[in-house]
Amino acid sequence: MKYLIIGAGGTGGLIGGYLAKKHHDVTLVARSEHLKAIQNKGLTIKTYGEAPVCIKNIKAISEQQMGDQKFDVIFVCVKAYDLKNIIPMLKRTSHLQSIIIPILNSLGAGHYLRTELPGLNIYDGCIYITGYISAPGEVSQNNRIFKIFYGLNEVALKPNLLIEKMQKDFLESEIDIRYSSLVTNEIFRKLTFTSAFAACAAYHNKKAIDLQKDGPYRQLFVDLLHELKQISDRAGFGLTENFFEDNLRILDSLSADFTASLQKDLKQKKPDERNELIFDIVRLAGKHHLQLPYYSKIAEHFDNILR
Numbered sequence: 001m002k003y004l005i006i007g008a009g010g011t012g013g014l015i016g017g018y019l020a021k022k023h024h025d026v027t028l029v030a031r032s033e034h035l036k037a038i039q040n041k042g043l044t045i046k047t048y049g050e051a052p053v054c055i056k057n058i059k060a061i062s063e064q065q066m067g068d069q070k071f072d073v074i075f076v077c078v079k080a081y082d083l084k085n086i087i088p089m090l091k092r093t094s095h096l097q098s099i100i101i102p103i104l105n106s107l108g109a110g111h112y113l114r115t116e117l118p119g120l121n122i123y124d125g126c127i128y129i130t131g132y133i134s135a136p137g138e139v140s141q142n143n144r145i146f147k148i149f150y151g152l153n154e155v156a157l158k159p160n161l162l163i164e165k166m167q168k169d170f171l172e173s174e175i176d177i178r179y180s181s182l183v184t185n186e187i188f189r190k191l192t193f194t195s196a197f198a199a200c201a202a203y204h205n206k207k208a209i210d211l212q213k214d215g216p217y218r219q220l221f222v223d224l225l226h227e228l229k230q231i232s233d234r235a236g237f238g239l240t241e242n243f244f245e246d247n248l249r250i251l252d253s254l255s256a257d258f259t260a261s262l263q264k265d266l267k268q269k270k271p272d273e274r275n276e277l278i279f280d281i282v283r284l285a286g287k288h289h290l291q292l293p294y295y296s297k298i299a300e301h302f303d304n305i306l307r
Contacts, residue, residue, distance in 0.1 A: 001024065001025065001072045001073060001162070001165050001166065001169060002025045002027070002069075002070070002071045002072050002073075003016070003019055003024060003025060003026045003027065003071065003072070003073050003074075003075070003169075004027050004029070004069075004071035004073070004074045004075070004093055005026065005027070005028050005029065005074075005075045005077060006029045006074065006075065006076050006077060006078060006086055006089065006090075007029065007030075007076070007077035007078040007079075007082075008028040008029065008030035008031075008034060008035070008038065008043075008060065008077075008133075008139075009077065009131070009132065009133050009139070010129070010130070010131025010132040010133060010139055010140070010141075010261070011077040011103055011127055011129060011131060012028065012075060012077030012103075013028065013043060013045075013131065013133070013139035014045065014129060014131045014139055014141055014146070015075055015077065015103075015127075015148075015175065016028045016043070016058060017043050017045045017053075017055050017058065017139065018045075018146070018173045018174060018175050019169065019170070019173045019175075020043070020055050020057055020058035021045075021053065021055050021173065022169075022172050022173045023057065024169050024173065026058050026059065027059040027060070027061060027069070027071070028043070028058060028059065028060045028061070029060075029061060029062070029063060029066070029089070030060050030061075030062070031062065033136040034133060034136045034137060035060055035061075035062055036136070036137075037135075037136035037137025037138075038058065038060035038137050039060050040137075041054070041137055042054050042055050042056040042057075042058060042137070043055045043058050043060070043137060043138075043139070044135075044137060044138040044139075045138075045139055045140075045141065046134060046138060046139070046140040046141065047140075047141040047144065048140075048141065048142050048143055048255050052138075063086075063089055066089060066092060066093065068092065069093060070093060070094065070095045070098070071093050071094065071098060072095075072097070072098060072099065072162055072166075073098070073099045073101075073162070073166050074090065074093060074094060074098055074099070074100045074101070075101050075102075075103055076090070076100065076101065076102040076103065076104065076109070076113070077103050077104075078104070079104070079105075079271065079272075079273055080104050080105060080106045080109065080273055080275070080276045081271045081272075081273065081275075082271075083102070083104065083106075083109060083112060083113070087113075087116050087117065090113070090117060090120070091117065094117075094120055096119070096120075097121065097162055098120065098121060098162075099121050099123070099162055099163060099166060100113065100117075100120055100121060100122045100123065101122075101123050101125040101148075101150045102122070102123075102124070102125055103125050103126065103127045103148070104276075105191060105194050105195075105273055105276050105277055106276045106280075107184065107187055107188060107191065107280070107284075109124070110122055110123060110124035110125070110152075111124075123150045123151055123152055123183070124150065124151060124152065124153075124183045124184065124187060125148065125149060125150035125151075125183070125187075126148070126149050126150075126183075126186055126187040126190040126191070127146075127147070127148045127149075127190070128145050128146070128147040128148075128190060128250075129141070129145060129146050129147075130142040130143055130145065130254060130258060132261065132264070142253075142254050142255045142258050143253045143254065143255070145250065145253065146174070146175055146176060147175075147176040147177075147178070148170070148175065148176065148177040148178070149177075149178050149179075149180050149183060149186040149187075149190070150177070150178075150179060150180070150183065151179045151180040151181055151182075151183035151186075152181070152183065153181065153182065153183060153184055154181055154182075155181055156181055157179040157181075163179075182238065184237070185237050185238040185239075188231075188232065188235075188237040188239070189237070189238075189239060189243060191277075192225060192228045192232075192239070192243065192247060193247045193250055193251075194260075194277060195224070195228065195277045195278065195281055196221050196224035196225050196228065196247070197211070197221065197251065197260055198260035198261070198262040198263070198273075198277045198278070199224055199277065199278050199281075199295065199298045200217060200220045200221045200224060200298075201217075201259060201260050201262075201263060202260055202262045202263045202266060202274075202302075203220075203298045203301060203302075204217055204220075205263065207256065207257050207258060207259050208251065208254040208255065208256060208257070208258040208259070209256035209257070211251055212251060212252050212254070212256070218251075220294065221251065222244070222248075223294045224294050224295060225243070225244055225247055227281075227285070227290075227292040227293075227294055227295050228281070229243070229244075230285075230290055230292070231281070231284055231285055231288060231290060231292075234288040234289075234290060235284070235288055261273070262274060262277060274302045278295065278298055278299050278302055279299055279302075279303070281295050281299075282295050282296055282299045
């Protein structure tokens with residue numbers, strides 16, 4: 001099995017690193033100094049509370065170095081604003097049986113790719129993980145949460161040798177991967193934490209420790225979760241009451257200095273995902289005739305920054 005991971009940041013780097021650590025054939029698509037460091041020294045994984053691990057047997061290339069290689073399983077781990085740009089790469093690197101799984105902070109990534117690339121095996125997907133590039137050639141993982149959901153709505157998993165082998169490889173690599181025929185519900189459930197944390201932390205420019213303590217920032221995080229629950233109830237995304245407890249547990253498991261990738265991108269004046277994490281939530285609420293005062297206030301703030 002040949003694995004291609006497009007995007008070597010906190011998500012893609014950890015997926016590829018865990019697989020390569022168990023000697024699976026992994027190629028990362030990376031950029032700039034991060035790419036050079038992995039090519040020269042391997043990929044270092046730092047997990048909170050554990051000794052760093054350097055993985056030497058992982059391949060890293062740029063998009064320009066791709067050539068005509070074909071891969072059995074392709075994970076798309078880019079930011080949502082880069083999705084359009086990788087369409088040509090997916091065309092070049094996939095064969096008719098390839099499994100393609102986008103792991104993005106977006107409800108519509110899989111649908112978009114299926115529209116652009118008809119005939120390929122493209123699923124929807126999401127991941128629970130807290131990782132980021134902490135230095136060139138290095139990704140840090142803030143806790144041991146590592147769970148992937150993929151699937152197609154209302155479609156049962158059919159026997160498929162590539163899928164069976166992929167799931168075996170992931171289990172061997174200590175990555176929890178599960179097929180779901182309610183995958184949009186899983187994506188929305190995952191998005192609730194990412195969106196609420198990013199919206200709250202970026203709006204106030206705070207770290208995880210500030211939301212872990214009782215006070216106004218933690219309360220805003222909870223208020224945002226309540227608004228997301230309203231969307232779920234109206235749209236039928238299936239959130240149950242225990243999702244509040246689950247998201248607070250995830251929040252409290254983060255390292256104290258953890259910040260959202262949205263904050264990092266804003267600070268570096270890079271393209272960011274406020275459209276998917278904040279504006280899309282407000283648009284979805286409008287579609288279902290809901291008023292979200294907390295999300296609307298934060299969206300107005302970030303919309304003003306764009307002007």
